[in-house]
Amino acid sequence: MREADETTRQRLADALRREAATPSELAATFDLVPHAVVNHVEHVARSVDGGDEQLLVAPPTCRDCGFDDFDQLLNLPSRCPSCKSESIAEPTFTIEQ
DSSP states (O other): OOGGGSOHHHHHHHHHHHSOBOHHHHHHHHTOOHHHHHHHHHHHHHHHTTTTOEEEEEOOEETTTOOOOOSOSSSOOSSOTTTOOSOEEOOEEEEEO
């Protein structure tokens, strides 16, 4: 299939099969905004669920206190619920078999 014929979600899934990436990295690669990437990744997760692949998520982490127990892993939190810092490392996504 030619790249132009693939959907954004298919191209995101292919990229995540090759290497792990953050929403900002994927957004820059595919000319999207990070929140749109998270939305697409949520759908990709449903597509691979139940097959021989799975979406793995390294959670967002507070750079100041290390908090990483966020309620939603597929999210871009703006502030740490523990220390209220706004220095949050983005989650990292990958697809593995």
